[in-house]
Amino acid sequence: MLKKLGLYCLLINFTLMLSAVTIANNGNGQNKIGFVMPSKTRKVEIPFDMYNNLIVIPVHINNTLTLKFILDTGAESAILTEKLFGDLLGLNYVRQININAPGERDSLQAFVATNVTMSLPGGITGRGMNMLVLKEDYLELNKNLGEEVYGIIGYDVFSRFTISIDYDDRVLTVYEPDSFKPRRSHTKIPMEIVNTKPYISMTVKQKDREDTVTLMVDSGASHAMLLDVDNTEEIIVPQEVLPTALGYGLAGEIPGFIGRMGACVVNDFSFDEPLVSIPMSGSYMKAIKRGSRQGTVGGDILSRLNATFDYQNNVLYASKGNRYKDKFEYNMSGMILAVVGEDLDSMKVSRVSPDSPAEKVGILPGDIIKKINGKTLYNSTFTEINSLLRSREGKKIRVVLWRDDKKMKLKFRLKRLI
Structure with missing residues (x-):
């Protein structure tokens, strides 16, 4: 199973560990800090x-x-x-x-x-x-x-x-x-601020079981939800998971797994089959954001809402956004890309998952991708290209790449891997 490690490194978790650091201000106090x-x-x-x-x-x-x-x-x-x-x-x-x-x-x-x-x-x-x-x-x-x-x-x-x-x-x-005056249409979600971090309670569902978890609200993480196995031993996590690199923190790659929960619920908001990231034991919590408790809720859920953070009153106000009902999808190509070049104009394959569509047509780590369905980094953003690789099972993907100074054109269809 570990041979499949590294499908997805775009869930970038910018965890800022300052738990052992107290920064004193040396200003002269003449201006308001x-x-x-x-x-x-x-x-x-x-x-x-x-x-x-x-x-x-x-x-x-x-x-x-x-x-x-x-x-x-x-x-x-x-x-x-x-x-x-x-x-x-x-x-x-x-x-x-x-x-x-x-x-x-x-x-x-x-x-x-x-x-x-x-x-x-x-x-x-x-x-x-x-x-x-x-x-x-x-x-x-x-x-x-x-x-x-x-x-x-x-x-x-x-x-x-x-x-x-x-x-x-x-x-x-x-x-x-x-x-600030909240609108009547906004749902009021209790939020606790501990050691500078905001936390909310969420119900996670898996088959016939429900559990309540306390998660840090993390707008600096791309993932939907992360559950820490070191602090959620009593929580039932998905049995079907995919080994992967969950993303990058300040100290490098974070190894783990990705799977799906049945649903997660926050007050009036319910999300079906959200993707959940599960770090390998010890790889995350030894240095996670201080006091994150049982995990985090990140941008792939937050971006489906419109949210107001009121730290002074310990409240998160939210309403449904345009993406509220969108499905949670994972990279269906099996190839993980990174941007390279002084002008950030090319993409390099950093990983290829075994038995994935990309591997089956012969795409290799190190290949330089120039076009995907006509999209380049000159006419599209990297985010748009990655969204294409999560778009729809069965979608045809046409890749133009360079390997050893040779141009290659390959085709495959996206396949849901989790």
Whole structure:
């Protein structure tokens, strides 16, 4: 069974382990520390991009450089993944630290930068901020998202404002907490904030059994749901699972399995046959986001709703989005792709699952993919191409690839693998 490891590495889980880190602010205290809105402004709308269920927004750093950051409810502190930018910005590194993180490494290195200024669209500005700068680009967001994304931001924003995420129109509405008024159509879901992380209760169903789990709400994870076997021994998980790489954390690949639950229910919302990620014992929880309890609920569920995070009142408001009834689908090709090239213009096959459609037509790890059904990284996004590979069982896929300087054209049909 383990020979099949590695079908799917696009469920990118950006787990930010700061449990052993306390970052002190060395600012002079003359300016208010943290994010503030412009004077007399009560709300700001911020358009966002979405890649593999992840929210990406522009962040302007030290009034000099604008970079794309992932908005992650599971992130304790802002993180810059490329130290080169930190050096160019002249960030004030006060010390180097080790961080435990999900993946196959035990720890990694980062620098603590203090007194950083970060600005969001609409004039939202944070002064005297702290930021972790990775010593190396462990996440390789460019390769995994196919986009120039260099950072992650979370609690610094969510703790200060009430934030509505309209996944349908791809717009964030950032409110001063006392100015937000929920609509009657919104469902109120109790949410607990523990160690900077939001948690909700969810019912998971498998055949004739129901269990209640407490999951961290993780907008920085692409997956639908993750259940940790080290903390959910009493929960019945799917018997039919597929060995795979669940994604990448700060410390590299996270090995595990993927399967399907019968359903999951949150208050008025019910999702049929959601995909569930199950990390191998010990590979995730030794360094998971602090206190995540029994697992996480990620972007593949959140993006089917329109959600408002109200940390001040411990409430998550939600309504059904346009994708609410969409089926949960997994990569049906069996080939896992990563973006390569200085201009992020090519795709490389990183893994091929045994007995999958891609393997049966002879696609190999290392092949350079130029076109899939006419789509390239010049006329489509990497997210759109991956969505094509999850689209519909039986769909014909035409691949143009290069191997050893030879051009090849191959065809296969998608097949549901789980």
